[in-house]
Structures are given as structure tokens and as C-alpha cells.
Amino acid sequence: MLAAYFEKTGPPDVLQVGHLPDPTVADDDVLIAGRYAAVNPIDCYLRSGSVPANLPRPYVPGSDLAGVVVAVGPKVHDLAVGDRVWTTLQGFAGRQGTMCQRFACPRSEVYRLPECVEFRTAAAVGLVGMTAFIGLVEKARLATNERLVIRGGSGAVGLAAIQIAKILGAQVVASAGSPEKALACRQAGADHVIDYHAAPWFETIREIFPDGVDVVWDATRSPDLVGACQILRFCGRVVLMAGREAQAILPVGPFYTKEQQILGLMAPLASPESKDRGAIALSRWMERESLRLPIAAEFPLDQIAAAHRLQESATIEGSATIVGKIVVCLPDG
Amino acid sequence: MLAAYFEKTGPPDVLQVGHLPDPTVADDDVLIAGRYAAVNPIDCYLRSGSVPANLPRPYVPGSDLAGVVVAVGPKVHDLAVGDRVWTTLQGFAGRQGTMCQRFACPRSEVYRLPECVEFRTAAAVGLVGMTAFIGLVEKARLATNERLVIRGGSGAVGLAAIQIAKILGAQVVASAGSPEKALACRQAGADHVIDYHAAPWFETIREIFPDGVDVVWDATRSPDLVGACQILRFCGRVVLMAGREAQAILPVGPFYTKEQQILGLMAPLASPESKDRGAIALSRWMERESLRLPIAAEFPLDQIAAAHRLQESATIEGSATIVGKIVVCLPDG
Numbered sequence: 083m084l085a086a087y088f089e090k091t092g093p094p095d096v097l098q099v100g101h102l103p104d105p106t107v108a109d110d111d112v113l114i115a116g117r118y119a120a121v122n123p124i125d126c127y128l129r130s131g132s133v134p135a136n137l138p139r140p141y142v143p144g145s146d147l148a149g150v151v152v153a154v155g156p157k158v159h160d161l162a163v164g165d166r167v168w169t170t171l172q173g174f175a176g177r178q179g180t181m182c183q184r185f186a187c188p189r190s191e192v193y194r195l196p197e198c199v200e201f202r203t204a205a206a207v208g209l210v211g212m213t214a215f216i217g218l219v220e221k222a223r224l225a226t227n228e229r230l231v232i233r234g235g236s237g238a239v240g241l242a243a244i245q246i247a248k249i250l251g252a253q254v255v256a257s258a259g260s261p262e263k264a265l266a267c268r269q270a271g272a273d274h275v276i277d278y279h280a281a282p283w284f285e286t287i288r289e290i291f292p293d294g295v296d297v298v299w300d301a302t303r304s305p306d307l308v309g310a311c312q313i314l315r316f317c318g319r320v321v322l323m324a325g326r327e328a329q330a331i332l333p334v335g336p337f338y339t340k341e342q343q344i345l346g347l348m349a350p351l352a353s354p355e356s357k358d359r360g361a362i363a364l365s366r367w368m369e370r371e372s373l374r375l376p377i378a379a380e381f382p383l384d385q386i387a388a389a390h391r392l393q394e395s396a397t398i399e400g401s402a403t404i405v406g407k408i409v410v411c412l413p414d415g
Numbered sequence: 416m417l418a419a420y421f422e423k424t425g426p427p428d429v430l431q432v433g434h435l436p437d438p439t440v441a442d443d444d445v446l447i448a449g450r451y452a453a454v455n456p457i458d459c460y461l462r463s464g465s466v467p468a469n470l471p472r473p474y475v476p477g478s479d480l481a482g483v484v485v486a487v488g489p490k491v492h493d494l495a496v497g498d499r500v501w502t503t504l505q506g507f508a509g510r511q512g513t514m515c516q517r518f519a520c521p522r523s524e525v526y527r528l529p530e531c532v533e534f535r536t537a538a539a540v541g542l543v544g545m546t547a548f549i550g551l552v553e554k555a556r557l558a559t560n561e562r563l564v565i566r567g568g569s570g571a572v573g574l575a576a577i578q579i580a581k582i583l584g585a586q587v588v589a590s591a592g593s594p595e596k597a598l599a600c601r602q603a604g605a606d607h608v609i610d611y612h613a614a615p616w617f618e619t620i621r622e623i624f625p626d627g628v629d630v631v632w633d634a635t636r637s638p639d640l641v642g643a644c645q646i647l648r649f650c651g652r653v654v655l656m657a658g659r660e661a662q663a664i665l666p667v668g669p670f671y672t673k674e675q676q677i678l679g680l681m682a683p684l685a686s687p688e689s690k691d692r693g694a695i696a697l698s699r700w701m702e703r704e705s706l707r708l709p710i711a712a713e714f715p716l717d718q719i720a721a722a723h724r725l726q727e728s729a730t731i732e733g734s735a736t737i738v739g740k741i742v743v744c745l746p747d748g
Contacts, residue, residue, distance in 0.1 A: 305667055307665065316684060317684070322667055322670065322671040323671055324667075325667040325668065325671070326667070326668035326672065327667075327668060328666075328667040328668065329664050329665070329666055329667065330665045330667050331662050331663070331664060332640065332662070332663045332664075332665050332677070333662055334638055334655055334657075334658040334659070334660075334661035334662065334663050335658065335660060335661065337655065337677075337679045338655040338656055338657070338658070338679035338680055338681060339659065339679070339681050340679065340681070340684075341679045341680065341681045341684045341685075342679045343676060343677065343678050343679060344665070344670075344676065344677040345676050346670045346671035346672070346673065346674050346675045346676060347671055347674065348671060348672050348673070348674045351649060351650070351673075352674075
């Protein structure tokens with residue numbers, strides 16, 4: 083099969099596209115002919131080596147996949163050849179990722195894709211939707227009518243979090259760094275959008291919600307706990323899921339005397355039960371069109387290096403102004 | 416009735432002992448003739464004004480009380496005059512505290528004291544036991560065989576946390592700053608005691624548990640999140656319950672990529688359900704003598720100022736080397 087892979091870490095041009103053996107299908111596995119995969123920042127970190135990981139070599143990157151079942155192991159009885167499916171959180175913990183024509187993984191990680199949902203929609207939602215679900219629902223336990231601030235609302239995770247928070251009935255303020263990004267946040271359903279560069283951000287929030295907010299989702303690479311503790315009410319929660327190099331200052335007194343919590347989020351580490359609940363919810367919300375992500379760019383598999391370059395310029399260098407997801411169309415055959 | 420109280424905040428000698436009107440007993444209240452109350456650091460913070468609070472004036476300090484029921488409101492049918500009882504978490508949220516001869520509070524906050532448990536034992540356990548229970552059980556959800564580090568293990572909360580963690584079946588390392596304090600930690604049941612001044616502490620922990628620990632309870636006034644994130648395993652939790660003036664540095668990357676959590680603890684803010692579970696557990700553990708605290712000093716009510724001075728010298732100035740609780744014997748009548 084055709085696959086994108088690399089033998090050693092480095093810049094985007096370490097990525098090759100070529101033939102690899104088809105995966106073996108274990109007894110409880112499903113073999114998927116992939117139609118669309120998506121690029122996520124973690125793919126770039128693993129490829130560049132900036133996030134050290136014990137990767138198989140060659141390593142096929144990619145967390146998300148949507149496609150059609152082409153084979154099932156003998157223990158799989160509730161999915162059949164031809165079924166439309168999606169999966170996510172692949173390519174971690176020593177396992178191969180999804181940027182390939184045929185991908186095998188356990189039945190428990192494969193979810194039915196409703197007929198009306200396009201493959202590329204499901205690929206785009208995958209990891210960012212699951213991350214937002216696990217963070218908001220499973221970790222922060224965001225409740226109806228609670229107030230959520232999303233710092234960095236226009237990133238793909240931020241846009242998914244805005245939509246999920248609105249589905250849950252929360253009130254949402256997002257920060258965004260440009261008029262285009264602010265528009266994307268509004269289109270995702272944010273009740274208020276503030277300028278990311280307006281300092282201090284928490285004072286702007288205070289003008290909107292004078293008595294504070296319940297959850298701060300900080301998707302930036304420089305989380306601001308001083309601001310978060312200022313604006314959070316009693317029992318407020320901060321979700322952290324970015325900023326690998328950051329050192330944040332925590333004002334201990336305001337934090338503990340208000341019984342606040344800081345919750346680290348790394349979706350691949352969530353429990354199987356959390357992931358199952360996420361998959362059910364995300365499938366339903368995609369079907370109802372209450373959750374979808376703008377597609378910023380689509381590449382064919384043989385341009386995977388260009389897709390990585392664009393992702394890096396947007397996430398790491400901040401020089402691209404894309405809004406939404408980068409998806410990769412996988413070749414037939 | 417006789418009570419200790421102050422009209423305005425300030426040093427220990429703002430405390431007066433004199434007559435105040437007996438409390439009124441609401442329909443669902445219990446009136447307790449107090450035998451023993453205890454002094455906690457929060458009493459000193461409220462009295463000095465270093466923790467601003469909206470206190471009634473005059474304000475009677477005190478969170479903990481053990482005594483005998485002397486009257487019940489007409490809606491109270493399951494406690495009777497003469498019953499031995501205890502209570503804690505009093506004196507917060509605009510309400511009066513327990514340093515007085517007769518104290519009234521709702522039935523739901525009054526717990527039966529097993530016959531074999533002395534009044535002063537229950538007064539000593541109260542707030543610190545409830546704090547340790549809510550932090551370890553309700554917040555951190557410490558599990559059997561998990562590994563707990565208690566920084567500042569020889570404070571009263573630390574000694575209660577060591578005992579509760581051992582009851583729960585955890586493995587406990589405590590840090591202590593002197594041989595006397597180390598001995599108290601060992602007597603409380605700590606599996607290992609390390610020198611608080613040994614730097615860096617987390618490397619000493621690493622020698623004991625090379626693959627890390629599950630929960631760090633930081634009872635010091637300078638919580639060390641850098642060290643905690645170093646030593647915590649995946650899904651590790653930090654409990655913070657002291658350090659009002661501290662600014663702690665959080666290394667964001669190691670924290671979120673290991674799905675760690677930081678949990679602020681302020682026991683009076685816990686849910687009524689958490690407090691009920693705590694009261695049941697603490698009563699049972701006191702009855703079985705698996706939970707008790709050393710009594711460092713006992714004062715009569717009219718020496719309440721001296722009791723506050725000793726608490727301050729131990730907690731705030733660090734100049735006293737007391738181990739255990741300061742209790743106050745309340746006068747009959």
C-alpha cells in the first residue's frame with residue numbers, strides 16, 4: 083500500500099511517500115481503506131523530534147482517519163465490509179498512524195460514520211473533537227449555563243471546544259488574534275469574542291462577566307494562570323493542553339482558597355470509557371451538523387510534506403493565517 | 416455564657432474572654448455545651464486580619480468543638496439532651512465559631528461522638544481530619560497501593576493525612592524538618608520520612624520510588640510544583656492547601672502531557688455530601704483509634720490569647736517546635 087512515513091526525525095522533507103506492506107489484521111481488528119486523514123500539530127512535533135517518542139521505524143504519522151471497512155478479524159461480528167467508519171487517537175504509544183491506504187486497529191477504536199457525514203468532515207473532527215470532548219465533558223465537567231473562556235479560540239481544538247460548549251448549553255467567550263479568526267469563533271458559536279492581544283485579557287472578560295467564569299480553557303502556548311485565577315469563580319477549573327516549553331506562575335493563595343483546579347489534558351491518555359463516550363457524542367453531533375470544522379486546506383498524500391509545512395507555519399511559527407483543519411486525501415487502491 | 420471573642424482584628428491581645436448572650440436555637444439546630452475546642456492557623460489569620468473576611472462583631476473564633484447536647488430545636492428528633500457530639504468547619508461564612516460555653520448549629524453539622532473517644536481527641540481531629548479526608552478521599556481519590564508524598568508532614572493536617580492515607584492502604588513518604596517532627600510522622604504511620612531541608616526533595620523521593628508517586632500533598636507555605644511534576648507519574652495529583660502568599664512555577668509541558676492535576680483544597684467549601692462522608696469516616700476511625708493527633712498544648716479558655724500566640728509562633732514564625740494540636744478546655748456552666 084501507499085503510505086507517508088519517515089525513517090528518521092527532521093524537517094518536513096524527511097517525509098517519504100512510498101509502498102509499505104499492508105498491515106496484518108489481528109483477530110479483533112478492523113482493516114480500513116482510508117479516504118481522508120488529517121494533520122495535527124503533534125504530527126509535526128513527532129516528525130521533527132521536538133517531542134521525543136519511541137516510534138517504530140519507518141513511522142507512519144497521523145491520528146485521524148475516515149474510510150470504509152475492507153476486512154475484519156474473525157472476532158469482529160458487528161462491523162462488515164463496506165461499512166463507513168472513522169477513528170482517531172492513532173499513531174501513539176509505539177503504534178503506526180493513519181497516513182496510508184489501509185489501516186488496521188482494534189474494533190473498539192473504530193466508530194460508525196453516519197451516512198450523511200463526509201469522510202473529510204470526520205477526519206477533520208477526530209483528534210481535535212475528541213480532545214475538546216474529553217477536556218470539557220470528562221475533565222472539567224462543564225455544566226449547562228456555566229461560563230467558559232477559551233484562550234486561543236480559533237485554533238482547531240478551540241473551534242471544536244466552542245461548538246461542544248454551546249451544545250452543552252454553556253456561555254462561551256473566545257479570544258482570537260485577527261478579524262478572520264474572530265469571525266471563525268463567532269461562526270463556531272462563541273457568544274463573545276475578544277482580541278487576543280488586548281491586555282490584560284482577564285479584565286476584558288471581567289467586563290463581560292463581572293462575577294467571573296467557571297472554566298478557562300487555555301489553548302495557547304503561554305498559559306496564563308495568574309489571569310485565570312483572577313477571573314475564575316469558586317470551584318473554577320483551568321484546562322491545560324498546550325505549552326510544552328512554558329513555565330506558568332500559579333498564585334497559590336487565590337487558587338486554593340477558591341477550591342480551583344488545574345487539569346492537564348492529553349487525550350490519548352484518557353480512559354477507554356472516556357474515549358467511547360466521546361466517539362458516541364462526536365458521531366451524533368457530526369450527524370446533526372452541530373459540530374464541524376472549517377477545512378483550511380486539502381492535500382493529496384504525495385504532498386504530505388507541504389501539508390506539514392503549512393501546519394508548522396500556522397502552529398509553531400504563527401506566520402500562516404489558516405483557520406481550520408488541514409486534511410489529506412488518500413489515494414484509492 | 417463565657418466566650419472568647421474580638422471586636423476588631425489585630426494581635427492576640429485583641430482577644431477578650433467575657434459574657435456574650437447565649438445563642439438562639441433554630442428549629443433544626445442543636446445546642447451544644449462545649450467541653451473542648453481547638454485552635455487552627457485559620458483562627459489566627461482571621462484574628463490578625465491577614466485573611467480578610469466579613470466577620471460578625473463581636474466574632475467568636477474556632478472551627479472545632481466536642482461536647483454534650485443541652486437542647487434541640489423542635490425539628491430535631493434523632494439527637495437528645497445528654498448525647499455526646501462533635502462538629503467542625505464552624506466559624507466560616509459569616510457565622511460564629513466554637514470558643515464558647517454554648518454553641519448552636521444545624522443538626523446536619525453535628526456528629527455523634529463514640530463513647531470511647533475523649534472530647535479533646537475529637538476537638539483536635541476536627542478541622543485537620545476533615546481537611547485531610549476531603550483532600551485525600553474526595554479530591555485526590557487516593558487509592559489503595561498508590562504512593563503519597565506529604566511535604567510538611569508534621570503539621571497537624573500532615574499528621575492526619577499520614578494516618579488517613581495508611582488507613583486507605585497507600586504508601587506514604589513524609590518530609591519533616593527536625594528529628595522530633597520526623598518521629599511524629601513515623602508514629603503517625605509514615606513508611607518513609609525524609610529531611611525537609613534535604614534539597615532537592617524530589618530526588619530523595621526518587622531514590623525511594625524510582626518510578627514516581629501518585630499524589631503530592633504540599634502542606635508547606637511554599638509549594639514546589641516543579642518538584643511535584645518531576646516526581647508524579649501519569650495521572651498524578653497535587654493537593655494545595657497552604658501558601659496564601661506563594662507564587663509557584665508550573666512546568667506546563669511535563670504537567671499536561673502526563674495528564675496531571677492540581678487540586679485546590681479549602682475544606683469549608685466542600686459539598687455537604689463530602690462533609691457527611693468525612694464525619695462518618697472520622698468518627699469511625701477515632702473510635703478504632705486508627706486516627707488521633709498528639710496534643711501539643713492545652714489551655715483554659717481565659718488563656719486563649721496565649722494559645723493564639725503559640726499557634727502563630729509554630730505556624731507563621733516557625734519558631735516553636737510543637738508537634739500536634741493546641742486545644743482549649745471550655746469552662747462548665
